[in-house]
Amino acid sequence: MLSVSLDTLRVFLHVLAAAVWVGGQFTLAFLVPALRRAGDGVTKVAAQAFNRVAWPAFGVLALTGVWNVLTIGDTGPEYRTTLYVKLAFVVLSGLTAFLHTRAKTKGATAALGSLSGLTALATLFVGVMLG
Incomplete structure (x- = not known):
């Protein structure tokens, strides 16, 4: 069996946090219609519960992302x-997710949620490009 190293832990934490941040957004988005049918306020309660997990995951992504950059050699x-493009998507994903939590209308909520999900997906794609 291969040994576990600090690099293994770093990449594992980064991938786990990405799974929570990106996967959670898409899971919640697909659950919204059912949550709305479940009753008034259910969607909001689910979103608030997700935020308690998602924002720490975003923080772990940011910290492990910096850690990743510090470990790469001359590129x-x-x-x-490509790294700068990824960083731009990270900022856009976090910003649109934050604005989504503060949106006052259904239209703004939907638009910002969509943008957050798409920029999170773009971040994931560009991250895979980086290896």
Whole structure:
């Protein structure tokens, strides 16, 4: 069996947090219609419960992302450009998710939730490109 290293732990925590952040957003989005049928306020309660898990996961993503960057050696311009694109998507994902939690209308809630999910998915895709 391979040995467990600090690098293994770093990547594991990053992937786990990404699974919670990205996967949780999509799971909750697909559950919204059923939650609305379940009764008034159920969707809000579920969203608040998700936020208690999602935001710490986002924080772990940010911390392990910095840790990841600090462990990579000298990279070429293509890698750095791809990394900057990922960082832009990270910021957009967090910002749109935050604004989604503060939205006052159903339209704004839907639009910001969609943008948050799409930018989270884009972040995940670009992260896979980075290896």
